[in-house]
Amino acid sequence: MTQPDDSAQTLLEEPGPDASPGPLSPWRVLAPSVQTAPVVFASPHSGRDYPPDFIAASKLDVLRLRQSEDAFMDEVFDAAPKWGAPLLCAQFPRAYVDANREAFELDPEMFSDPLPNYVNTSSPRVSAGLGTIARVVTDSEPIYHAPLRFADAKRRIECYHQPYHRTLKGLVEKTKRRFGGCLLIDCHSMPSTQEAISLKAGNGTKAFDVVLGDCFSTACAPAVTDIAQQAFEAMGFIVARNKPYAGGFTTRHYGRPGNGVHVLQIEINRALYMDEKRITRSAGLPRLKRRI
Known part of the structure; x- marks a missing residue:
């Protein structure tokens, strides 16, 4: 087995472990000194650098805004460079700009001026209030005091969403050139209270610990997803x-299995590693990191 590389390098430093009002950098990459695995990890929703103007424009305090984060997922997977793979982390919070959306999925009801024709205003994410610029946090609380200007949304997208994806695309392409293929792992977390993540087991109900998403085998070869599922199940x-x-x-x-790029989304139950109400790490975080 390949031994972990303790010389992994941080290419862009993190501003700090807790929510902070800024300034923002679009992303950071934790990279090995030499990439030895055909894998890229990405954490698009763990950013926690909240700009002051966003906080001022919101009806919600920072703790409520942070309910939308996949908090600490960057920490859960931060050993990736030791095993030869880079980890890309968004610095900006999901409630500010959602990196796991098209660049322009926007709700016209949020804006004081008309949106350009190229904007996607009808996706299911937009209808749910969770477009590229979210209207609500994940428990459906409205974020803003007043309508936004499209120019402000466009600036956010151009300054944060697009640089994040340019970086991610570059990491995937570099990996594919080096190894002939790439597996991109998109790292997320899910609320433990959501009924949809539970299953009936005998007379009781157990929540899923992990949900693997490969767009029903269109984004990742089934054999790759099988290996991931078997590995997680072997860990209990x-x-x-x-x-x-x-x-x-x-x-x-990004998922193009026929072209050698496989993408697997991993959702981890937040109850395994954090206090979901206070958005703080629990004793389960180091245990989870050791397990995976």
């Missing part, structure tokens, strides 16, 4: 596949 996790999370924009957009 209860695993589901594609339900309720089949994969988001990143999975659909």
